[in-house]
Amino acid sequence: MRTIRWMLMAVLAACTDGGDGSTAGFDETKTGDHGLYAFHLTSADVPQQGSNTFTLELTASGSPVDGATVTVDALMPAHGHGSGTPITVSAAGNGRYTVGNVSFTMAGAWDLTCSASRAASQDSATFHLDVP
């Protein structure tokens, strides 16, 4: 069984694209649904199947927003499911938040909904991604 597994791994290693088919990462800015915050989501790599890491830059009227409670949800709307692994968010300072462990379990169109709240204000924005 272990031999078969390694053989399959070898076949896949020979066939896999290598992840460098495109060097363009993800970079998009959206205004929140309530118009309170601007959400700037970036990734050095093209979003792909498996675990991904993004950087979310949160601003209000051009000023960085620190100390916000940020949550991120991944959803494949057409298929009606997210992924089983919890997404992690950690503050990186100057209005930046590192969004890690974003798992896209299959290819297709995914939505990444970022929500931010601070004091009594709450806003969210949804990004549409095509995962190859």
Added chain:
Amino acid sequence: MCTAGGVPSPRVYMGAHALQSIPSHAHRVTGMVRAGSASVWRSGLLHVSWVVLAVCSGVGTARAAACCGTGYGVGGRLAPAERAAVTMQASGTVPYGSMNADGRFVRARSVSLEGRPELSGMVRLWRGLQAGLAFRGVTQVRGLPRKRAVGTGIGDVRAFGRYELVPSGGSGWVPGFALTASLTLPTGRAPWAGRDPAGADVTGTGLASLRVGVALEHALGEDFFWAAGGTVGLSQPAANAGGFRVEHAPQLQVFAAGGPTLRRTLSLAAGLHYQREGAPLINGRLAPGADRSKAALFGVASWEFGERWNLVVTAQADLPYDRTGRNDELTAAVTGGLRCIVGAWE
């Protein structure tokens, strides 16, 4: 593993190729033979249509099945003189790309393989009533740019049934007509329950689903048959699909196929399958642009050998055509299977 079950002559129900060696007593025990040699021919041809139906009930990957639902509801079928059949099959599926919400093709940047061994059985409960069960395992190997992952487990269990209002294999131009139903139970691991970031450990839909439909089958002359059908599927709402409440829209599926029989024991068929599903409700709100549709071409080759065996090879590929395929993963699949007839219907 496969026994005759006290059947006087298995050749009687194996199809037209065995006609020359039907013993006289067999004529007394099968309605198919009583109908004459032409009916035997038609039954032999229609015998192949179970393959088409099986193809239509088996395509789709486990990961896609979370929304497609496993099985198109038509299930398999038994030829007119068959009492029961057992099928063992294994399939391999490779996603080669996806269609985004705008209907644009996106080439796959990772390599994935999905293997599915399946054991299914079907029995004739009464003259026109057939029922069956299918158990499958799922193994996924995901070759991602930065990671390799392997997952395996039990897939969803599927029960299916069929009631023939107009028996297939009869004479004349009236096609056989059957009502079909399929119930999928979520015994596999749901997409939102997996722990592998690549989804390699996802083996099922996570949802129970019911699918009902109709199937038409007809033999034209002595060496060609066609089959067509349609189903509508309903899935239970997902109360917590990874943090979301999801209510799927009904899913429509239609298919048509036909083909010749060559050399009496080799049958070929080709067909087209199409499915469409409206956008789901996510947390009570309609998800914009999240409707799905997909078309696939498939081909089937079935070879009868021995007295009760069929060897079946199928190939299927989704079509990357404009908006047909949007919001879905496109795959190519090959399936090989052995079908064993167990007993004759008298």
